[in-house]
Amino acid sequence: MNWFAPFSDLISCLALLTAFCIATCFPQSKALGGVDLVQLTDLHLFGGVSENDRALRACIAEINRELVSGKPVNCVVVTGDLGLQDLIATGAAGHRTVVANAEDLLTTESKKFADIVATSRVKTWLFLPGNNDLIDENPESLRYFSKFLADVSSDIGGTINIVNLAAGGRAAVYEIGNLSIIGFNNASFKSNNNVTDSSKFAESQLAALSELDSRVSRANYAYIFYHVPEIDDPYLVRTNPALAKTFDKDFRYSAWTVKPAVRQAWNNIISRENVRGLFAGHFHDYHRDTYQNYHWVRTLKYAPASLIKLYLCPPVAIKNQERIEPSEQARGYRRIHIDDTGSVRSQIVWMTSNAFIQSPALSD
Numbered sequence: 164m165n166w167f168a169p170f171s172d173l174i175s176c177l178a179l180l181t182a183f184c185i186a187t188c189f190p191q192s193k194a195l196g197g198v199d200l201v202q203l204t205d206l207h208l209f210g211g212v213s214e215n216d217r218a219l220r221a222c223i224a225e226i227n228r229e230l231v232s233g234k235p236v237n238c239v240v241v242t243g244d245l246g247l248q249d250l251i252a253t254g255a256a257g258h259r260t261v262v263a264n265a266e267d268l269l270t271t272e273s274k275k276f277a278d279i280v281a282t283s284r285v286k287t288w289l290f291l292p293g294n295n296d297l298i299d300e301n302p303e304s305l306r307y308f309s310k311f312l313a314d315v316s317s318d319i320g321g322t323i324n325i326v327n328l329a330a331g332g333r334a335a336v337y338e339i340g341n342l343s344i345i346g347f348n349n350a351s352f353k354s355n356n357n358v359t360d361s362s363k364f365a366e367s368q369l370a371a372l373s374e375l376d377s378r379v380s381r382a383n384y385a386y387i388f389y390h391v392p393e394i395d396d397p398y399l400v401r402t403n404p405a406l407a408k409t410f411d412k413d414f415r416y417s418a419w420t421v422k423p424a425v426r427q428a429w430n431n432i433i434s435r436e437n438v439r440g441l442f443a444g445h446f447h448d449y450h451r452d453t454y455q456n457y458h459w460v461r462t463l464k465y466a467p468a469s470l471i472k473l474y475l476c477p478p479v480a481i482k483n484q485e486r487i488e489p490s491e492q493a494r495g496y497r498r499i500h501i502d503d504t505g506s507v508r509s510q511i512v513w514m515t516s517n518a519f520i521q522s523p524a525l526s527d
Contacts (some may be wrong), residue, residue, distance in 0.1 A: 198340070198342055198501045199500050199501075200238055201236050201496055202496060203240070203241045203242075203496050204241065204293075204478055204479065205243065205445065205480050205482070206479050207244055207246040207249070207479075208245055208272075212481065218480065220279060222495070223280075225512065226496070227284045227285075230284050230285065236285045238285060238288065238289055238344075239285050242389065242390050242442065243291050243294070243390035244296060246295050249295070251268055252299075257299055261298060273311055273314035277318035281319055283323060285323075286323050287337075288323055289337055290312055290325070290327055290328060290329070291347070291350075293444070294352075300355050302367040302371075305329065308327075309329070312327045329350075331374065335347075336382075341383040343379075343381075345375065345385055349368070351368060352391045352419045358420065365424070369425060375432060376431075376432050379432055379438060384505035385435075385437050386440045386501065386507070391419060392445060392473060392475060393469050394475075395460045395462050396416060397453045399416045400460070401453075401459065414426075416461050418445060430469070433466065434468050438472065439472070439505050440507045441468075442499070443473065443474075443476070444475070447480070447482045449493050454477045454511060455511070477497075479496070480494070490516070492515070494514045495513040495514040496511070496512050497511050498512060510522045
């Protein structure tokens with residue numbers, strides 16, 4: 164018996180991914196032309212962990228320093244999990260209720276967040292929600308995220324352009340030349356790891372994919388930013404495999420819990436040639452290779468584009484990494500360069516206790 168036979172599809176896909184990475188090494192010198200972005204994700208500012216606030220301020224200071232030193236940044240994209248659920252909801256998971264003074268809390272905390280963002284030298288910030296910005300991952304609770312960003316925009320007074328990429332319509336696409344930075348609100352796609360919720364949320368999820376389909380079809384070069392990646396969850400693979408889904412044998416470890424029609428609609432979109440990059444967050448795994456390669460993935464059924472085009476960003480928050488030495492934590496942000504031909508070059512900037520360290524010069 165050939166022990167490797169069941170993994171042949173995955174190995175082939177990873178070989179393609181490796182070739183793709185080698186072909187898109189990040190330039191060490193200042194790039195000519197194109198667009199430069201910074202992706203931040205999973206800030207978790209409202210859970211009472213002061214380290215997360217400090218870490219965001221440190222990331223902004225480092226991005227400012229890079230900008231002053233000559234590394235351009237056109238905009239910052241935040242791919243979810245500000246942590247609004249911790250701010251305005253109480254109760255056990257799956258049974259949370261919104262507090263009576265939620266609107267007041269959003270208004271108060273938006274001012275504090277605006278004060279942090281106002282220290283940025285990058286004058287355009289794009290935002291998407293994460294599953295922890297909804298209430299129990301219910302897509303109907305998006306209004307709290309929208310209100311918070313509207314308040315931040317008002318508080319910041321026009322000094323920084325705050326864009327809600329989950330607002331729908333034209334607001335979900337940020338055009339830079341012939342490049343389309345497309346927001347995809349998939350904050351509900353984890354569905355609480357619950358098959359019942361995947362059915363309950365399916366209509367909303369398919370509607371979000373239909374909107375994404377129309378945006379991608381109009382784009383010359385499309386770059387999709389969202390929260391939950393369609394890939395194995397490293398928590399299920401590396402930390403607690405006992406929690407893998409028993410109701411979905413093909414995608415037991417997937418970070419998505421969705422109906423087959425949802426996954427198929429996504430695969431149809433991302434397989435298009437004009438989709439040049441997928442950028443997501445969501446994970447809090449402390450292994451740095453989680454964000455740099457996909458050799459740890461167990462599932463064989465993903466469409467090739469799910470791995471080949473995907474860039475994972477490490478979190479800013481310390482969640483699930485409190486016991487790891489700062490020098491070994493997987494936290495920070497991702498720098499992204501898109502050149503005039505639409506090709507993506509990228510690297511992670513790792514955050515330690517007193518320094519930021521750039522990843523090797525490969526498109527991670």
